[in-house]
Amino acid sequence: MEPDASSAAAAQNPNPNPSTGLPPISAYYQTRAEHHAVVSSDWLAHAAAAASLPPSSDAADADAASDAAALLSPGSNGGGGGVIEEFNFWRRKPEAAEAVAAIMALAAVIRSSRATTMMELEIELKKASDKLKSWDATSISLSAACDLFMRFVTRTSHLEHEKFDAAKSRLIERGEKFGEISLKARKTIAMLSQDFISDGCTILVHGYSRVVLEVLKLAASNRKLFRVLCTEGRPDRTGLRMSNELAALGIPVKVLIDSAVAYSMDEVDMVFVGADGVVESGGIINMMGTYQIALVAHSMNKPVYVAAESYKFARLYPLDQKDMTPAHRPIDFGVPIPAGVEVETSARDYTPPQYLTLLLTDLGVLTPSVVSDELIQLYL
């Protein structure tokens, strides 16, 4: 199975000059390409595959070389490289979310640390956390998970005066159990969502989200009869993958091309989307197209439900689409694009809270305005 398709990734070297060739390839695409088994799991093969992409030009070669250098440099770095290697190890597991991989990597840092006081351990964790975040600066769930774990560590060291060894082992245990929390979160969200899925309804989904898949799977196992409309999800064709999964469960599926959303909205009863990140305004950042679907649903009075784990809550407050760090990915149009033509390559968009009806999280069913309250409770 694939990792969370809604997880956004970013270019490690943002292209300052957009008019020169293709923007650098983001880690997001590399991960997805690997899970598609398009190339081997060797990172160098990734670079080679990137280099061999058409059109082959000096700019592309330079970008590929930069990517290769960036990939190699973490390995050559001792301590910092350790956390990156650990993160990549966990990231390859199909069931693990990116946030879980990050926390597992931080737990590994604690395990291998030689610090003798909580202060030293905090400093070491802070460095590892910053290194992880800078590795993929545009991944919101990665940043949110690191912040969440650091907050937990800070609270532990301040509020409980345990002996160092006991505290350290408890931190490791907590980090390692985070994977279970993630799986439990999905099940909790699936349970909460059943009240919203009624017999005979039609659900529109967008993007490949394991949480949404879990919701639909549980509804099907409860013998509810419903229909699912999947968007095609260009250029990754995530909708096709989603439709395969749903068809295997015996759920009636209809695939729409992305521009057919408004055409089909009148037969839709509700929209289910996942979230790459939930921001402080109550809005969500998700795969490109989510905002468009939410706008159409809102104008046609269809509810939009967001299924997201609480560890994806991030202290960000975008005001518009351009307010986020851009996350680029290559787009294959099937035919060569003429020279001089610009291509919008953003992988995700921001949906403001007024277009979302409810957030289904492991903390409960929340209105978008409560997200900020939860974040305040957590971080203040």
Place this chain on the structure above:
Amino acid sequence: MDLRRPTTRSSSGGVEPRYRQVGFVTTTAEPAAAAASSSSSPRGSDVYPGSLSPVMIPPPRIPDHLTALSPAPVSLLPSSPPPPSSSRLDAAESDLDDDDDDDVDVSWARPPPPALLESKEGLPDTQNEGAPAPAPVQQKQKLSKAERRAIQEAQRAAKASAKEAGLSRKSVATVSTSNAAMSKQLKTVKTPPKKDLPQLTPPVASEKKTSEHPPDRDRKKDVPPPRMQFDNVHRVEKTKKHSLVNQAEAQNRVELFRHLPQYVHGTQLPDLESKFFHLDLMHPSVYKVGLQFLSGVISGGNACCVAMLLAFREAIKDYSTPSTKTLNRDLTAKISSYVSFLIECKPLSISMGNAIRFLKNRIAKLLLTLSESEAKASLQSDIDRFINEKIIIADHVIVSHAIAKVRDDDVLLTYASSSVVEMIFDHANELGKKFRVVVVDSRPNNEGQALLHRLVAKGISCTYTHINAISYIMHEVTRVFLGASSILSNGAVYSSVGTAAVAMVAHAFGVPVLVCCEAYKLHERVQLDSICSNELGDPDVISRVPEREDLCHLKNCTYNENLQLLNLKYDTMPSDYVSMIITEYGMLPPTSVPVIVREYRREHIWI
């Protein structure tokens, strides 16, 4: 008047005590006598805590302590009333608060009568403000024995009135009895120099003749004003002169805002200056800040709050506890008298109210075991820490949050002048960001001009316009930054008049509106419009055009009955038009203000 009392209380806590003080003129000496009695008999205070029901005990000393203690809740800010205690006198005061609420309900149920009552009550109120002048002289002449007998009679009357008050307060007639009491006071203290006024008085008095006079007057004695103990002479003289001026002004007040205090501005400053050598009880630093407020030298929520706190710091530094009193009580009362004085010079903003509440909280929490110098040093450091953490560092954190929303080639719009917004522009300029600033201004204050000078001097590219042209400039704006005097629990932003209009235009154009506000300015009150709570400025300012005196077309119309000039100071902006609120706790949606208020309150106590 029935509308005036509760609304005025919520807007500025000091106005109500002034009214009470005027109404209780015949009992002026009672608090002073109570204080003297407590000082002469220390053992009396020991007896009080031990007794279970002190009201029932006949000895005169114990009731004196009750009288002295029961006014304490009055000195607290109305925004956070203390829970009513089991004492009968406190319960009576609590009933009085409930009665005010009942008045409001009744007023809304009957729209026409309140207007009539207000127009009639305006005159008695004015008269009563002038009444206290003769009272102190009369009281001083009484002998000690006569004084004791008067106190005993007052206590008996208080008990009798407490029983009757329980019945009479439940009915709507309370309003009319209150008016009757005022007219009664007016008759009692009428003096020859005011012969011009009786012509207006008889209609009010004649309407109220059928009401009961004695029970209402006795009930008023239950809550003697504590402030008279500290600045008696000053307040009496000041109020007297104001009443003379207010009478002329009353005829031209705007009907919709009659419930807000309105003074003639021109005479306030010279009158206060002439009293400099008579204000023995007012600390010079507090007096100086009051003058600065009155003249407009200090303006803006942060500047006023810092100036007030620094003045209190100086006053605390020079303070010494009288040998017969405890520092906690005496200093709290002194701070209250300073606050009353400052309220006379300028209505309190919410930020100042929160700061005062913080200071009184710190005073109340002082350990009794601390020496006077230790207590004073502790209070001074608390004030310094409040200024540093809640204002200065908070501004820096707000700037660091807001800078993230400023990008190259942005066009930033701001309205009037806000210190934290100016800091944001300065800091963005220092970071080398290329942006342009649109300063929107409006008469009569034209605060944006000074801001414009400062920004241009720093090399920032600016556009200046007035608020009437805002719809033409808004299409090129990418962000709107606004300051705020306060943000209320429902997310409404209370700020300079015109702010709501700017935010509405920005919202219509799809431009994000960012409100920058320190957390200590947040308030748990809910307010839906700009009418129930606001501040009235000098109406004459509207009719004048600076540097063009020949354009005073309204010069001869100041007292025309058909013309009322309205100069409002504040706006209430609904939360729908706010995209983001930036505080030192981060960037928040307007719906999260109650959470910050709750967290801030908890942190407040923890400090």
